[in-house]
Amino acid sequence: MVAEGALAAGCRFFAGYPITPASEIYEVMMRELVTRGGLALSAPDEISSLCYCVGASLRGLKAMTATSGPGWALMLETVQYALMTETPVVIALVQRLGPSTGGATQGAQGDIFLAEFSTSGGYTIPVFAPSNAAECYELTQQAFNWSERLRCPVVLLTDKEVGMTTEVVEEAALAKVAPVERTGIGAKAPFAAYEIESAESVPGFAPVGGPVKVTITGSAHDRWGRLRKVSPEVVEMLVHLQRKIEAHAAEMAFVRPDLDPEASSLLVSYGITARAAREAVGVLRKEGFPISFLQVQTLFPVPVEALRRAAAGIRTVFVAEENLTGQYRTVLAPFLMGTRLLGINKVGSMISPGEIVRAIRRAGGTIPRGDWPCTHSLDESIHPDRKAGV
Amino acid sequence: MGNPAYLARDAKLPYCRGCGHALVVRQLSQALEGLRLPPHSVVLTTDIGCVGLADSLFPYLHTVHTTHGRSTAMAIGMALAGAVLPDSGLKPIVMIGDGGAMIGLLHLVHAAQLNVDITVLFHNNFLFGMTGGQHSAFTPLEWITSTTPEGNVIPPLDLLQLLQTAHAGFLARQFATDSSLDAVIADAIAFPGFSLVEILETCTGYGALRNKTTGNVLREVASRQGYLIGRMEAAQQRTTFGALYRQELQSRPARKARPQAPELAVKADLADPLHIVIAGTAGERVQSSAALLCSAALSVGLHSTQKNDNPVTQGTGFSLSEICLSPRLIEYTGMESVDVVIGVSQEGWNELQANGTLAKSTPKTLVLLDAELEITPPTGRVLRQPFRREATPKRAALAAIAFWLGMGPVVPKAAWDAVVGSLPVDRREDVLTALRVGQNLASQGGTYAA
Numbered sequence: 138m139v140a141e142g143a144l145a146a147g148c149r150f151f152a153g154y155p156i157t158p159a160s161e162i163y164e165v166m167m168r169e170l171v172t173r174g175g176l177a178l179s180a181p182d183e184i185s186s187l188c189y190c191v192g193a194s195l196r197g198l199k200a201m202t203a204t205s206g207p208g209w210a211l212m213l214e215t216v217q218y219a220l221m222t223e224t225p226v227v228i229a230l231v232q233r234l235g236p237s238t239g240g241a242t243q244g245a246q247g248d249i250f251l252a253e254f255s256t257s258g259g260y261t262i263p264v265f266a267p268s269n270a271a272e273c274y275e276l277t278q279q280a281f282n283w284s285e286r287l288r289c290p291v292v293l294l295t296d297k298e299v300g301m302t303t304e305v306v307e308e309a310a311l312a313k314v315a316p317v318e319r320t321g322i323g324a325k326a327p328f329a330a331y332e333i334e335s336a337e338s339v340p341g342f343a344p345v346g347g348p349v350k351v352t353i354t355g356s357a358h359d360r361w362g363r364l365r366k367v368s369p370e371v372v373e374m375l376v377h378l379q380r381k382i383e384a385h386a387a388e389m390a391f392v393r394p395d396l397d398p399e400a401s402s403l404l405v406s407y408g409i410t411a412r413a414a415r416e417a418v419g420v421l422r423k424e425g426f427p428i429s430f431l432q433v434q435t436l437f438p439v440p441v442e443a444l445r446r447a448a449a450g451i452r453t454v455f456v457a458e459e460n461l462t463g464q465y466r467t468v469l470a471p472f473l474m475g476t477r478l479l480g481i482n483k484v485g486s487m488i489s490p491g492e493i494v495r496a497i498r499r500a501g502g503t504i505p506r507g508d509w510p511c512t513h514s515l516d517e518s519i520h521p522d523r524k525a526g527v
Numbered sequence: 528m529g530n531p532a533y534l535a536r537d538a539k540l541p542y543c544r545g546c547g548h549a550l551v552v553r554q555l556s557q558a559l560e561g562l563r564l565p566p567h568s569v570v571l572t573t574d575i576g577c578v579g580l581a582d583s584l585f586p587y588l589h590t591v592h593t594t595h596g597r598s599t600a601m602a603i604g605m606a607l608a609g610a611v612l613p614d615s616g617l618k619p620i621v622m623i624g625d626g627g628a629m630i631g632l633l634h635l636v637h638a639a640q641l642n643v644d645i646t647v648l649f650h651n652n653f654l655f656g657m658t659g660g661q662h663s664a665f666t667p668l669e670w671i672t673s674t675t676p677e678g679n680v681i682p683p684l685d686l687l688q689l690l691q692t693a694h695a696g697f698l699a700r701q702f703a704t705d706s707s708l709d710a711v712i713a714d715a716i717a718f719p720g721f722s723l724v725e726i727l728e729t730c731t732g733y734g735a736l737r738n739k740t741t742g743n744v745l746r747e748v749a750s751r752q753g754y755l756i757g758r759m760e761a762a763q764q765r766t767t768f769g770a771l772y773r774q775e776l777q778s779r780p781a782r783k784a785r786p787q788a789p790e791l792a793v794k795a796d797l798a799d800p801l802h803i804v805i806a807g808t809a810g811e812r813v814q815s816s817a818a819l820l821c822s823a824a825l826s827v828g829l830h831s832t833q834k835n836d837n838p839v840t841q842g843t844g845f846s847l848s849e850i851c852l853s854p855r856l857i858e859y860t861g862m863e864s865v866d867v868v869i870g871v872s873q874e875g876w877n878e879l880q881a882n883g884t885l886a887k888s889t890p891k892t893l894v895l896l897d898a899e900l901e902i903t904p905p906t907g908r909v910l911r912q913p914f915r916r917e918a919t920p921k922r923a924a925l926a927a928i929a930f931w932l933g934m935g936p937v938v939p940k941a942a943w944d945a946v947v948g949s950l951p952v953d954r955r956e957d958v959l960t961a962l963r964v965g966q967n968l969a970s971q972g973g974t975y976a977a
Contacts, residue, residue, distance in 0.1 A: 192604020303833040345589045346617035354592035412858040
């Protein structure tokens with residue numbers, strides 16, 4: 138459904154390299170793109186895959202590649218190049234168990250930091266995390282649209298369990314998102330490839346090969362794309378790369394909240410674990426335990442407003458994710474000061490609804506609101522497989 | 528367009544005095560002028576290093592300054608895009624040094640293999656100039672660099688020979704001082720496909736500092752390495768990848784959607800999710816049989832998820848399918864307990880033990896085993912049937928599924944008819960045979976209440 142979403146979004150170029158569990162996307166794109174007027178090809182490694190995509194995108198084609206952790210690691214140089222040159226490109230990152238070659242056929246949610254915090258300078262890379270096939274379809278379209286709108290690389294983050302499970306989708310219920318095209322430059326010539334009109338503005342795009350001369354560089358540059366040592370204008374460019382994304386953060390903050398105004402506990406999850414979390418919430422509510430649930434679909438930029446709304450009046454926040462150290466919990470912590478923040482974490486297999494229910498019960502989450510001291514701890518991670526708990 | 532000055536007339540070249548790069552940009556400009564290419568039909572794709580300073584010297588060309596070694600890869604992407612763009616005439620010219628050629632060697636090899644229409648100007652000055660004169664994969668033997676102070680002992684690559692084996696169509700090696708360099712560059716640019724010109728030159732900043740480079744030394748060095756000077760053109764011209772792709776694009780018909788079993792009026796009788804595991808041996812159609820079950824379930828209004836597992840070798844060892852059928856949208860796709868275990872081979876069963884599935888079985892779990900297996904399941908209601916013997920090993924999994932369904936109302940028989948009807952004609956008989964065996968066994972021996 139990632140591939141279908143890409144095609145629906147108008148993807149015209151795909152370069153891939155085989156890697157479990159992302160190879161299905163590669164194979165579908167190789168099969169389908171040629172019948173829809175696009176080009177898909179096999180690259181000799183992941184570095185080449187993303188470079189080819191960036192080259193094609195510089196000519197105006199919507200482009201995507203798909204990989205897993207080991208391939209993503211090789212792509213980081215070019216992710217940063219796309220960021221610096223303001224070139225739209227989508228990378229579907231289908232997580233598997235790491236580190237290193239890890240477990241190719243085992244799911245994981247261990248690449249949150251790797252996906253987001255991988256640029257020199259610490260820039261925000263939009264990351265969307267679907268939890269099922271239908272969301273893959275919708276969020277891949279969003280990934281393309283935001284990549285085109287903001288002229289930046291965007292990550293579509295799934296994992297083996299989302300990417301390689303066959304499931305029924307209702308075609309009629311699939312969300313069709315109107316494709317967004319890059320803003321052109323109109324009659325401006327000569328034009329500055331990296332013009333800054335305002336904090337939220339994104340420079341107009343002119344394709345390499347078109348009638349207007351284009352100057353592109355991954356080095357520090359002025360608005361004309363001329364390589365420059367650090368100057369006030371270069372600094373303004375560097376700041377704007379981040380500001381243009383931040384300025385649109387609220388618009389791309391996709392979440393699926395299921396809030397209970399009586400709740401003193403909030404469960405936050407994303408991707409494959411959000412599905413178990415939703416079931417767990419159903420079980421707890423049947424037991425008479427009021428709990429709110431927030432499925433985060435836009436991991437980055439962090440959907441701060443939605444998070445604050447969900448956490449209003451909440452004493453204990455649980456973040457369920459399939460990694461060892463609570464990567465997204467660490468990201469959310471600064472926004473949840475004053476709440477008791479607990480992680481439900483596991484590696485090696487999916488977290489089950491029962492494990493989440495038991496972890497929440499064990500943490501004493503059923504104690505009514507007001508009885509907990511307002512502590513904030515990142516250390517109180519709950520590993521469902523451990524007997525001890527907190 | 529008249530005859531544009533490609534190299535800005537007043538351009539102050541940013542290179543060290545005597546650097547070969549200055550000669551190359553002038554020769555490139557002359558070559559472009561001779562070819563009378565419209566400036567916007569050329570993109571100069573420059574690498575990291577002093578060679579990457581050329582962008583600003585060509586104010587009319589598109590320029591893309593890339594990361595180290597990736598200039599060729601970005602140019603490949605730009606050239607390939609031309610295959611599906613109406614204005615396909617863009618010519619990427621890559622300017623890369625010996626450092627970039629080393630770190631980006633794979634891109635050069637793939638560009639030659641694909642035969643993309645790009646021209647690479649490979650500036651070989653035998654070392655990394657911009658970073659202080661370090662050794663590269665193209666440093667000649669005995670050459671002194673900042674990282675080989677006693678002289679280089681590693682034989683340099685011959686990029687032309689290497690790319691010849693990668694089926695490059697146009698290769699040439701010249702000295703930067705050659706008066707014919709502009710003509711060679713022009714021919715390379717005009718060549719329809721991958722072309723590369725290696726230009727031997729001296730880094731006056733570092734190469735000349737530590738090595739004797741006056742007179743004919745460069746020529747002697749080239750000769751010592753066995754470097755051919757001149758052109759190496761392929762005997763036969765190959766079609767570019769872009770042109771091949773365009774042909775493919777025109778000839779490939781739109782793909783027809785795979786027929787699906789129609790949705791039936793009769794619905795499944797299932798109130799709660801059901802978790803089924805089918806375990807067998809690779810090549811015995813375990814996973815495709817499980818997919819048929821999911822199709823049948825879909826036709827009677829059920830949701831399903833299917834996950835497959837097998838060893839990395841795929842064609843050998845166990846083969847597993849884990850299925851969830853549910854009247855509702857399935858959230859959690861795993862199993863906290865298993866309702867039905869179907870084991871049709873020892874290998875498959877062993878894996879169920881190893882991966883913890885059997886630990887999820889309960890006294891209520893239905894365990895369907897092939898009669899040949901001498902296995903004692905830890906718990907559950909066990910039924911043994913001769914699936915392999917009656918249906919053949921390749922049909923055993925499907926026969927076992929049909930047996931199970933034949934005993935209960937979860938997926939009615941009409942669903943199987945719908946699935947069989949949606950299959951290609953040549954697969955139907957085989958599937959029907961397996962289903963018949965399973966259903967017959969069920970009518971004889973099944974004593975399972977759903």
